[in-house]
Amino acid sequence: MYWTIIHESKSTGAPALHPLFGVYYIQQRGTQPVLPAPERAMLTNAVIVQPFGGPEVLQLASVDPPPLRPGCARVAIHATALNRADLLQRQGHYPAPEGESDILGLEMAGVVSEIAQDVPEATGLRVGDRVMALLPGGGYADEAVVPVGLLMPVPETLTLVEAAAIPEVFLTAYSNLVWLGSMHADDRVLIHAGASGVGTAAIQLVRVLGGRSIVTAGSAEKRIFCEQLGAEKAIDYHAGSFVPDVLSWSQNAGVHLIFDFVGAPYLDQNLRCLATDGRLIIIGTMGGRMAEQLDLGLLLSRRLQVIGTALRSRTLLQKTALTREFADFALPLFAGGELRPIVDKVFALEDVRAAHAYMESNGNIGKIVLQVRA
Numbered sequence: 001m002y003w004t005i006i007h008e009s010k011s012t013g014a015p016a017l018h019p020l021f022g023v024y025y026i027q028q029r030g031t032q033p034v035l036p037a038p039e040r041a042m043l044t045n046a047v048i049v050q051p052f053g054g055p056e057v058l059q060l061a062s063v064d065p066p067p068l069r070p071g072c073a074r075v076a077i078h079a080t081a082l083n084r085a086d087l088l089q090r091q092g093h094y095p096a097p098e099g100e101s102d103i104l105g106l107e108m109a110g111v112v113s114e115i116a117q118d119v120p121e122a123t124g125l126r127v128g129d130r131v132m133a134l135l136p137g138g139g140y141a142d143e144a145v146v147p148v149g150l151l152m153p154v155p156e157t158l159t160l161v162e163a164a165a166i167p168e169v170f171l172t173a174y175s176n177l178v179w180l181g182s183m184h185a186d187d188r189v190l191i192h193a194g195a196s197g198v199g200t201a202a203i204q205l206v207r208v209l210g211g212r213s214i215v216t217a218g219s220a221e222k223r224i225f226c227e228q229l230g231a232e233k234a235i236d237y238h239a240g241s242f243v244p245d246v247l248s249w250s251q252n253a254g255v256h257l258i259f260d261f262v263g264a265p266y267l268d269q270n271l272r273c274l275a276t277d278g279r280l281i282i283i284g285t286m287g288g289r290m291a292e293q294l295d296l297g298l299l300l301s302r303r304l305q306v307i308g309t310a311l312r313s314r315t316l317l318q319k320t321a322l323t324r325e326f327a328d329f330a331l332p333l334f335a336g337g338e339l340r341p342i343v344d345k346v347f348a349l350e351d352v353r354a355a356h357a358y359m360e361s362n363g364n365i366g367k368i369v370l371q372v373r374a
Helices: 086-092 167-180 197-208 219-227 243-248 265-274 296-302 316-336 349-360
Strands: 002-004 026-028 043-050 058-063 071-079 107-115 132-136 143-149 151-153 188-191 212-217 233-236 255-260 272-281 305-308 343-348 365-370
Touching: 002 197, 026 151, 043 316, 058 188, 058 349, 071 132, 086 107, 086 349, 107 143, 107 167, 132 143, 132 243, 132 316, 151 296, 151 316, 167 197, 167 255, 167 316, 197 212, 197 219, 197 255, 219 233, 233 243, 243 265, 255 265, 265 272, 265 296, 272 296, 343 349
Parallel strands: 188 212, 188 255, 212 233, 255 272, 272 305, 343 365
Antiparallel strands: 002 026, 043 058, 071 107, 071 143, 071 365, 107 132, 132 151
16 A cells, blocks of 8 residues: 655645655555664765776775755665666766766665654655665665655565666656657557667556557567567567568557657658657667758658657656656556566676676666665
């Protein structure tokens, strides 16, 4: 069971979103006692980048622990997961938002160890709760301080290693499908990089939302996995243009929504795959940022939309609202097995260089997890 805690507006008495704490999703724990906060070390272990460069610049070091801020909880991190943004930040191309930790890591799962005094008891949050969360940074460490509105309870059916593979990719996929893509049941969705973390999350969400998906993937193993996960067809992007396969699969109607991580090289093909009123959502530009040609007439005649998105730069209130909506929708599905995190490999935190090298090899299917605590 999950509770939604709201507060009343002082002026009208009507329910309103709390400006600091937002809405909480806390698993009911009956009369479980509150555990005392453990003694904390003066320093915490974290992976630092010094200087920018390849995986070899990643170093395990002792750093000052993050201060506990109002409206936040301290979480002892048990696992975090890699994202492409981590590689870009390591290379010096994607700095952390101003005022946030410059330690890598955009998600984590762990155990609450301390709660700020201003967090209302009515939230139900307790020391000892298992939680997972999206982070603006700081996941490659022993602990993180997280606004409580971003915390989601970990279903009892999942381990903390599995839970660490959920926040970034599933919140990204959900926000793009539902918030930006306005997806409806029976919509057709083209997902590039179908075997990636976001790709495997999107395939599952499209299925449970009642849609149909077609994906691109680079190996036979990845294509088979995507189809087993729920994609109706998987295309080998090495074989040439994907347009004929998409149009054939859709009976020349096109797709309503496209998830694209590649960028410029795929722009023209993507537009030709879209149905009237279709939406192309640019999630990444791994293949390049500058498109040589853009047929504006095609956008006009089919009323197409090209949408850029980045989850990391959203405001705390936006992330809180997204977390609330996603948790309400998805946590019961994770608990029941209808959704599942796809974990490819688990590395120890001290093996972070090997984990980054593995991600750069593009061999993974789903998420690569760093285990911080056994």
